[in-house]
Amino acid sequence: MLQEGKVSVVVPIFKVEKYLHRCVDSIIDQSYKNIEIILVDDGSPDNCGSIADQYGETESRIKVIHKRNGGLSDARNHGLKHVTGEFTVFVDSDDWLEMSMIENLVKNSWKYKADVVQSGFFYAYEEKLLFDNRYHSKNGEPELLTKETLMYELVSNEKVKNFAWGKLYKTKIIRDIPFEKGVLFEDVFWAHKVMHQVNTFLILHQPLYNYYQRSDSIVATYTPRNLDIIRGLKERHGFIEEFYKELTDESYKAILKMSLIHYNLLLRNRKIDHGGLYRKEIQSYISTNYSKLKKAVKNEKQLTQQLHLFSLHPYLNVLYLGLGKGLKTLKILPQPDGLELVKIKQ
Known part of the structure; x- marks a missing residue:
């Protein structure tokens, strides 16, 4: 039984010990307190597993899962099995959240009866933050999309991105739609299946998620x-x-x-x-x-x-x-x- 008002935050973890504290601390410090944080150690060979365990010992809202390495999709799927909240948020472990992100997403989901709420985001570098103002305004009003306009925006990949992160989902919509394992850009295989189940999608234009641009990420080196x-x-x-x-x-x-x-x-x-x-x-x-x-x-x-x-x-x-x-x-x-x-x- 999913708990009303509760938000489950799923964080897959692999070789990010340099960034993990920043990520997890930004979730713990959220202004919205009714959350559970599911840290999925995907067989990380560095100190991520022990860092996650330390958080689990000191923060009652944190669950730690250790598993053999299976990739990002497999880690997310494992995390979803442990979700107990009405809502689910995915956070990549090298990214971080603005303090009011989850509160803003939940309140607007209730206000507009939205199945999914998407926030704006920063492209975050070590020395700067960039904001895509071509399709979003930091002071823009929330924008509701119907199923038909939503799928167009997803396919055109402008206002609505394929990224799983940066969105609040009603858990009942996504829990039976697993991520495809063994692929890069797994969100492209997944997002349209989710949006097909959505009746109302809400865009919050304010940037509340920091998407970190790593030079050593799996998508930075071409293969x-x-x-x-x-x-x-x-x-x-x-x-x-x-x-x-x-x-x-x-x-x-x-x-x-x-x-x-x-x-x-x-x-x-x-x-x-x-x-x-x-x-x-x-x-x-x-x-x-x-x-x-x-x-x-x-x-x-x-x-x-x-x-x-x-x-x-x-x-x-x-x-x-x-x-x-x-x-x-x-x-x-x-x-x-x-x-x-x-x-x-x-």
């Missing part, structure tokens, strides 16, 4: 496993075609954007793409689905140009992007909107 994100988008595409046909073009657009990005990344990291097999796979997909992709991007001039050039030869698209970057550097072309510098740390 072929990064291509899991394309596999996730393709898997999601099948779901979109079945349940949200009107978003098929938007889904193709997302796959194309990511495919072009990763083709160029593979080109820059040719040593890991033996015989160009991964690039050939991307090229084959784009060639096979060319007419559908062309229809999907017909209203976006730059993507249409990139698709056309790529179909002639992938290197032409690389040259096109390089020329555009050079012209922007010379200020001949306008720079795109970027992130707002919010704070420089001393």
Whole structure:
């Protein structure tokens, strides 16, 4: 039986002893006190396990789970098995929360009868904080999304991100939807299944979550496993075609954007793409689905140009992007909107 008003905070832990105190302390210090903190030590080889145990001995709201290493998805799934709260929040163990985050999310969930509440977030670096003001305003009013508009925003990946973190979920919605194990970018495989169950989704624009940008994170160093994100988008595409046909073009657009990005990344990291097999796979997909992709991007001039050039030869698209970057550097072309510098740390 889930406890009304209680928030379960699931924190998967692996090789983050440098950051763990900051993360856990930010949860303990939340202004909303009716929480349980589930620390899942995913077989971490450093001191994370003992640090978690120390917290468990001194803080009655903390549960510590030790398990063999199985990856982020497996750790989250284990944490979910121990959740007893009406609500669930996921926090990555190198990130941290603003003190009022959970209180704000819970109060607004009750006020708007929202199944999921998403907060704004900072891209947090050692020396600065950045805020994406293209789609969010720090002083903006809460924004309600229906199921239909929610799925569009998720697929377009602008206002609504695929990230599992930074959101408050009604536990009953997510407890039977496990994360896919053994993949990177596991949230892309998971989020659309959750949002399909949501009737009301609320966006709080204020940044209440700090998303730490680590140079040594699993997504910072490129490997072929990064291509899991394309596999996730393709898997999601099948779901979109079945349940949200009107978003098929938007889904193709997302796959194309990511495919072009990763083709160029593979080109820059040719040593890991033996015989160009991964690039050939991307090229084959784009060639096979060319007419559908062309229809999907017909209203976006730059993507249409990139698709056309790529179909002639992938290197032409690389040259096109390089020329555009050079012209922007010379200020001949306008720079795109970027992130707002919010704070420089001393």
